[in-house]
Amino acid sequence: MATNWRIEQAVDLARGVQAPQVWPEALLLTGDDQAHTWRVTVLDRGKPAQIAGTVTGYFIRADNYMVPVEGILEGSTAIVTLNASCYAVEGDMDAVMQIETDGLTLTLAAIILPVRRLLSDSIVDNEHKIPSIAELLAQVEAMKKAIADAKTATENAEAQAAAARSAADKAYKAASAADDAADDAILAAGDADDAADAANQAAATANASAQRVEDAINSAADAADAANAAAALVADAIAASEQATQGAAASAAAATQAAQEAAEKAKLAEDAAQGAEASAGEANAAAGRANDAAESIEGLTISESVVEYGAGVEASVTRDPESGALHVAIQTERGPQGPGYTIKGEAYATVEALEAAVTSPVVGDQYNVGAAAPYNVYRWTGAGWEDQGKIQGPPGKDGPAGQNGRDAAAPRMLSFSLPASGWAGSGPYTCAISEASVTANTAVVECVLTAATRANQLADIDWTTSAGSIALSTASKPTGELAGYMILTEVQ
Numbered sequence: 001m002a003t004n005w006r007i008e009q010a011v012d013l014a015r016g017v018q019a020p021q022v023w024p025e026a027l028l029l030t031g032d033d034q035a036h037t038w039r040v041t042v043l044d045r046g047k048p049a050q051i052a053g054t055v056t057g058y059f060i061r062a063d064n065y066m067v068p069v070e071g072i073l074e075g076s077t078a079i080v081t082l083n084a085s086c087y088a089v090e091g092d093m094d095a096v097m098q099i100e101t102d103g104l105t106l107t108l109a110a111i112i113l114p115v116r117r118l119l120s121d122s123i124v125d126n127e128h129k130i131p132s133i134a135e136l137l138a139q140v141e142a143m144k145k146a147i148a149d150a151k152t153a154t155e156n157a158e159a160q161a162a163a164a165r166s167a168a169d170k171a172y173k174a175a176s177a178a179d180d181a182a183d184d185a186i187l188a189a190g191d192a193d194d195a196a197d198a199a200n201q202a203a204a205t206a207n208a209s210a211q212r213v214e215d216a217i218n219s220a221a222d223a224a225d226a227a228n229a230a231a232a233l234v235a236d237a238i239a240a241s242e243q244a245t246q247g248a249a250a251s252a253a254a255a256t257q258a259a260q261e262a263a264e265k266a267k268l269a270e271d272a273a274q275g276a277e278a279s280a281g282e283a284n285a286a287a288g289r290a291n292d293a294a295e296s297i298e299g300l301t302i303s304e305s306v307v308e309y310g311a312g313v314e315a316s317v318t319r320d321p322e323s324g325a326l327h328v329a330i331q332t333e334r335g336p337q338g339p340g341y342t343i344k345g346e347a348y349a350t351v352e353a354l355e356a357a358v359t360s361p362v363v364g365d366q367y368n369v370g371a372a373a374p375y376n377v378y379r380w381t382g383a384g385w386e387d388q389g390k391i392q393g394p395p396g397k398d399g400p401a402g403q404n405g406r407d408a409a410a411p412r413m414l415s416f417s418l419p420a421s422g423w424a425g426s427g428p429y430t431c432a433i434s435e436a437s438v439t440a441n442t443a444v445v446e447c448v449l450t451a452a453t454r455a456n457q458l459a460d461i462d463w464t465t466s467a468g469s470i471a472l473s474t475a476s477k478p479t480g481e482l483a484g485y486m487i488l489t490e491v492q
Helices: 133-215 220-295 351-357
Strands: 006-011 036-044 054-060 066-070 070-076 076-081 090-101 104-116 123-125 128-130 301-306 314-318 326-331 366-369 378-379 385-390 414-419 429-434 442-451 463-465 467-473 482-490
Touching: 006 104, 036 104, 036 351, 054 076, 066 076, 066 442, 076 090, 220 482, 351 366, 351 385, 414 429
Parallel strands: 006 036, 301 326
Antiparallel strands: 036 076, 054 066, 054 090, 070 076, 090 104, 123 128, 314 326, 366 378, 378 385, 414 482, 429 467, 442 482, 463 467
């Protein structure tokens, strides 16, 4: 069973074809995608022709933009399936199918396909436009997620507060232990002082004995030697007593410092506990606000009105203070069609060259001036040539959302001039065009050469895009300058 419409044609290379005809049976509607397959069977004197090469269908929409679509070959039948861009614009669309092989470009067929608009993107109920329900549901889901996140934050904050309280208790216990150690050190210091007093008393006694021994020196040499030994023992006792006193004092100082550090840590733990309790309070407040927001969504009603294009705002939202109902005012999609924008003739290197070449300009005439693209645009005011700067329009209004984000992006033109020396490599050769407006989603819709060293130059070049650059590659290195312009658009 066929999955789409088929446009069937047969052409005979020996008999010719009629002029392009409107294909009345084709049902093409805006918004379709791959809904039609165009099949052209090629004959030679009534028999299947032997053909080979690359098949491409070119579709020129009613807005004058061309959409190239690659096709395939099945025997002697060339096949192209239309993509979503072919159906984007209402009106008659010119379709041309070509095949390229060995430097030959052969046009197989040309028809006219009418694209109609029978469907609308809006649903109307009681003369009120209903906006997307998916957006409202997405907002409700976002509110639910905010409530869940707030509850999780509250639980985490409470857990942190409990941990901080536990740390504070441990710090207080450590401080108490340090205080006990300080008391023990003070007691030890007291014992050391008592030992020092006892040693002092012993020293006094020893001194008295030494005096008695000294008095007895004249009577006995052996008694003098004994007295000297006793005096040495007393001196050693005094030194040991002094050393013990110093050690006890150092222990008392260390214990005091440990107690101070423990008290400081206890203070820090108490501050952390207070901060955690404050965070828990803020999380509870956020959860309350999220609950209030979720309740405000229940029973929400929305109305809409259309504002004339150019009113100064694309969309505005107001809320009824009593019922909470929302009213959306949306600007129309486009204003009246303005005059066209035309740049005449070839580019001139300087303003002097322009004045010498164009001797009878008309007010409003515009020409490119500069050594290479992007050029400055000069406009004849009636009194002189005025520099308009480089072509850079403001960003256009986004179109309605499609299957991949947007049906079509606003096209823009990029001029380029590539010297033969700009190609790198040894085959395939590469060359890059830098442009700030180029993104990874930029597509080359159309490329036109204003100068080329050989025919079909563009057919030999492949195009790839990345952020800030369009890379060109070709098997044969161009021998001269390539100059022209590209029509670019954004795709999703």
